[in-house]
Amino acid sequence: MTDSPAPTKFGPLSFVAALITSLIFEFTAVTMGYFVIFLLYIVLPALLIVAAIGGLLYFSGGKATQVGLGMLIGCLAAPLTAAIAVIVLVVT
Numbered sequence: 795m796t797d798s799p800a801p802t803k804f805g806p807l808s809f810v811a812a813l814i815t816s817l818i819f820e821f822t823a824v825t826m827g828y829f830v831i832f833l834l835y836i837v838l839p840a841l842l843i844v845a846a847i848g849g850l851l852y853f854s855g856g857k858a859t860q861v862g863l864g865m866l867i868g869c870l871a872a873p874l875t876a877a878i879a880v881i882v883l884v885v886t
Contacts, residue, residue, distance in 0.1 A: 802860070803859060803860065803863055804863065805860045807860040807861050807864065808860040808861065808863045808864035809864060810864065811861045811864025811865050811868060812864035812865070812868040813864075813868070814868065815865050815867075815868025816867075816871035816872075819841065819844075819868065819871050819872040820871050820872060820875065822836070822840075822872075823837055823872045823875065823876070837872060841869055841872060841873075844868075845865075845866060848866040848868075848869065849862065851865065852866060
């Protein structure tokens, strides 16, 4: 048996990365929400780029793994908010 601790995936870096990523995408989605066509041309490509960078960071190891995981979690904010808004509009 070894006494070395297992590497942590979550930490303060992943929390900060998720917070910053979700704030940026939520602010952009809310300010451009009235112009849906701009969401498709600006937010969607940016979301895909940030998700790709987060995925690369996740597999790089070390502290970058925490940042990459936080970025991937933060990328879920805008699509999930849009899904909740659509569900609310359909139900009411």
